Amino acid sequence: MKILITVKTYPTLSSKYDELVCTAGLTEEGRWIRLYPIPFRKLDYEQRYQRYQWIEADVERNESDFRPETYRAINYERIIVGNKIEPDGDAWFERRSIVLKKVYTNLGRLIAEAKDKTICTSLAVFKPAKILDFIYKEVDREWDKKKLQGLQQLNLFKDSENPFEVVKKLPYKFSYVFVDDGERESTMMIEDWETGQLFWNCLARAEGDEAKACADVKKKYFDDFAKTKDLHFFLGTTKEFHFVSPNPFIIVGTFHPKPVTQERLI
Numbered sequence: 001m002k003i004l005i006t007v008k009t010y011p012t013l014s015s016k017y018d019e020l021v022c023t024a025g026l027t028e029e030g031r032w033i034r035l036y037p038i039p040f041r042k043l044d045y046e047q048r049y050q051r052y053q054w055i056e057a058d059v060e061r062n063e064s065d066f067r068p069e070t071y072r073a074i075n076y077e078r079i080i081v082g083n084k085i086e087p088d089g090d091a092w093f094e095r096r097s098i099v100l101k102k103v104y105t106n107l108g109r110l111i112a113e114a115k116d117k118t119i120c121t122s123l124a125v126f127k128p129a130k131i132l133d134f135i136y137k138e139v140d141r142e143w144d145k146k147k148l149q150g151l152q153q154l155n156l157f158k159d160s161e162n163p164f165e166v167v168k169k170l171p172y173k174f175s176y177v178f179v180d181d182g183e184r185e186s187t188m189m190i191e192d193w194e195t196g197q198l199f200w201n202c203l204a205r206a207e208g209d210e211a212k213a214c215a216d217v218k219k220k221y222f223d224d225f226a227k228t229k230d231l232h233f234f235l236g237t238t239k240e241f242h243f244v245s246p247n248p249f250i251i252v253g254t255f256h257p258k259p260v261t262q263e264r265l266i
Helices: 093-099 107-115 145-158 193-205 210-228
Strands: 002-008 019-026 032-038 053-056 059-061 070-073 080-084 123-126 130-138 172-179 185-190 232-237 249-255
Touching: 002 232, 002 249, 019 232, 032 123, 107 123, 107 249, 123 249, 130 210, 172 193, 172 210, 193 210
Parallel strands: 032 070, 185 249
Antiparallel strands: 002 019, 002 053, 019 032, 053 080, 059 070, 123 232, 130 172, 172 185, 232 249
């Protein structure tokens, strides 16, 4: 299957004591595909695909996941990384032609489709009517000790000379506050890898000042993306809360080209 990668979430530790990344993207026809699990940071360097890069992979439905978009790579070590769609002057016309084939604007409608077991939508592009705020909250700073110990033991036996080092846990949760076209207000967490990496980069530039680092992240996501770009969200559900939470979606990525006129799109 040929997939344009649009989503890479910040790495997490799984219940099986491994570090995993949720990857998702779109086929040429605009169909959503989630690839899970993928031990992304254990892939060979040339296989570490970027966002908006085409990959080819032998895949099969992940039968342990009821969400229809979820597949697994039969052999993730044989993923072929192809061409990347460049931003073409920040307007992203080629990216738009694939990403924006189906866009939701009403969160209630999207949630209803997620809860409908005959549809079970778990990935979508969403356009908020208005962004109200971008907020952050301090959370636990360390990974679950049992999971971390299990991962350390697992990697000790795999490669004692060069053990795998788990990614640092983010000490903050970042969220957008927005309304949809029905004036429904929501606060939704963002788990994009780029958000996490931006925090660490900002923290380094701020010489360890976390308040300044968080303010710089907000400046990018609120002052820039929300106020000056044609901002869309990539939304995804978590398997655990898909049928349990009133709103099972989180933001797994952003799509933020500069605005263009309808005439130019035509």
